[in-house]
Amino acid sequence: xxxxxxxxxxxxxxxxxxxxxxxxxxxxxxxxxxxxxxxxxxxxxxxxxxxxxxxxxxxxxxxxxxxxxxxxxxxxxxxxxxxxxxxxxxxxxxxxxxxxxxxxxxxxxxxxxxxxxx
Amino acid sequence: xxxxxxxxxxxxxxxxxxxxxxxxxxxxxxxxxxxxxxxxxxxxxxxxxxxxxxxxxxxxxxxxxxxxxxxxxxxxxxxxxxxxxxxxxxxxxxxxxxxxxxxxxxxxxxxxxxxxxxxxxxxxxxxxxxxxxxxxxxxxxxxxxxxxxxxxxxxxxxxxxxxxxxxxxxxxxxxxxxxxxxxxxxxxxxxxxxxxxxxxxxxxxxxxxxxxxxxxxxxxxxxxxx
Numbered sequence: 001x002x003x004x005x006x007x008x009x010x011x012x013x014x015x016x017x018x019x020x021x022x023x024x025x026x027x028x029x030x031x032x033x034x035x036x037x038x039x040x041x042x043x044x045x046x047x048x049x050x051x052x053x054x055x056x057x058x059x060x061x062x063x064x065x066x067x068x069x070x071x072x073x074x075x076x077x078x079x080x081x082x083x084x085x086x087x088x089x090x091x092x093x094x095x096x097x098x099x100x101x102x103x104x105x106x107x108x109x110x111x112x113x114x115x116x117x118x
Numbered sequence: 119x120x121x122x123x124x125x126x127x128x129x130x131x132x133x134x135x136x137x138x139x140x141x142x143x144x145x146x147x148x149x150x151x152x153x154x155x156x157x158x159x160x161x162x163x164x165x166x167x168x169x170x171x172x173x174x175x176x177x178x179x180x181x182x183x184x185x186x187x188x189x190x191x192x193x194x195x196x197x198x199x200x201x202x203x204x205x206x207x208x209x210x211x212x213x214x215x216x217x218x219x220x221x222x223x224x225x226x227x228x229x230x231x232x233x234x235x236x237x238x239x240x241x242x243x244x245x246x247x248x249x250x251x252x253x254x255x256x257x258x259x260x261x262x263x264x265x266x267x268x269x270x271x272x273x274x275x276x277x278x279x280x281x282x283x284x285x286x287x288x289x290x291x292x293x294x295x296x297x298x299x300x301x302x303x304x305x306x307x308x309x310x311x312x313x314x315x316x317x318x319x320x321x322x323x324x325x326x327x328x329x330x331x332x333x334x335x336x337x338x339x340x341x342x343x344x
Contacts, residue, residue, distance in 0.1 A: 030146055031153040048177020049154070051185035053146045057139065058189045078146060 015055045017097055018045070020064065020082055020090040027081035030056060056080055064089050123147055126179050131270040133187050134197025143186060151176055196269045204266070204279035208258050212283055215254035220292060220307050223247030255287035255325055263333030273337060280330045281322075288321035 022028065022036050033056075034049045059065040064086030067078050082090070123144050130140045154172035163171060176182070186192060196203045224247075226240030259280050266276035293308035312318070 029149075031150050034150075048181045048185075049150060049175050050147050050177040050182045053143055053150075054185040054189050054192070057142070058191065061191055075149065075152075077149065078142075 013093075014045075014097075015052065016059060016064075017090070017093040019052070019055060019059065019080075020086050020093065023065065023080055023082045024087070024090065027079045029077040029079050033080070059086065062089075122151065122173070126182055128270060129179075129183050130186055131268070133183070134193045134269070135186055136192055136194035136197075137268045139186075139192040147176065147182070194269055196265055196271055200271070200275040204262060204271075204275035205282065208262055208279045208283050209286060212254055212258055212286060215250055215258070216292060219247040219250040219254070221247075222250065223294065224307060251292060255283050256329055259283050259325065259329030260332075263329060263336070267333060267336050267340070270340070273334075276333065277330070280326060280333070284322040284325040284329070285318075288325060289318035 018037055019033060022033055022040075028036065030052055031049075034052055037045055056065065056067075060067055060080070062085075063083060065080045066083050067080050069076050070079050071077075126147075127140055127144055130143070131137060151172050154175050155168045158168035158171045159165065177185075223244045226243030262276050262279045262283070265271075266273070289312055291311045293311055295308040
């Protein structure tokens with residue numbers, strides 16, 4: 001039986017960014033969030049799905065998310081939504097990661113004065 | 119009953135994660151697992167295969183454990199400052215309970231006891247105060263045992279707390295003195311005295327037996343469950 005491998009470390013710092021971005025316009029529960037990350041990243045980002053919950057709880061504790069229980073199809077789900085503080089954090093994280101990604105791309109492609117790494 | 123996360127739960131509690139955070143984590147993991155199983159079954163896997171695949175997708179126990187314990191904010195106070203939660207706090211709570219007991223006991227005597235009704239009312243307050251005075255150490259020690267059990271805490275600090283409360287409550291005595299007056303007499307707080315050693319130690323032993331025994335029986339039972 002073939003099953004997907006997961007990356008247990010889930011790339012430090014990235015989960016917060018992705019979760020805040022996904023929840024920016026729509027509240028979701030944990031399973032939905034993980035599926036959305038996998039679908040939108042074409043399965044490039046693959047995680048041990050359960051590790052998303054401590055991240056969600058941490059963001060909620062920091063005031064970046066709020067949660068509420070909602071009954072769906074006979075089951076009680078915990079839905080998460082972004083707070084104004086979470087939106088500010090999203091902006092900050094987006095700037096950091098955009099700059100970082102740009103810097104890495106520049107190094108890989110040679111940038112202005114260098115050569116691309118073979 | 120199927121308990122897929124029993125080991126994870128026990129490990130997290132022993133590592134100091136707060137029970138309420140652990141409970142929520144377990145609840146959400148169980149929901150997530152059910153969703154994954156349903157998804158895998160829809161994809162055509164057998165029930166057993168779907169269960170295995172769902173567990174793999176959810177993550178290894180070690181990873182789930184690490185993800186939670188890396189968040190230091192989820193540590194319980196019992197784990198962060200055990201000397202305060204099991205040593206200092208119970209003694210302060212006992213002192214607070216005794217203060218309330220004294221206040222309640224004396225409150226019936228703050229007006230002249232000019233009638234039988236007033237005297238009966240005053241004695242009723244004294245009995246409530248006495249109940250609090252004698253009951254507080256037992257309740258506090260049961261609470262220590264409960265907190266330690268919930269947290270799967272090592273026995274050292276809870277034992278310190280249990281023994282401290284038993285000794286304090288058995289050797290220290292609150293004294294009340296009666297006085298007579300033209301208006302009918304009353305009672306006032308006469309300070310704290312130390313009980314005679316044999317009597318105090320015997321009393322401490324009884325309190326310890328009543329309160330520590332359930333905790334240690336639970337520990338013995340729980341140590342075999344994982």
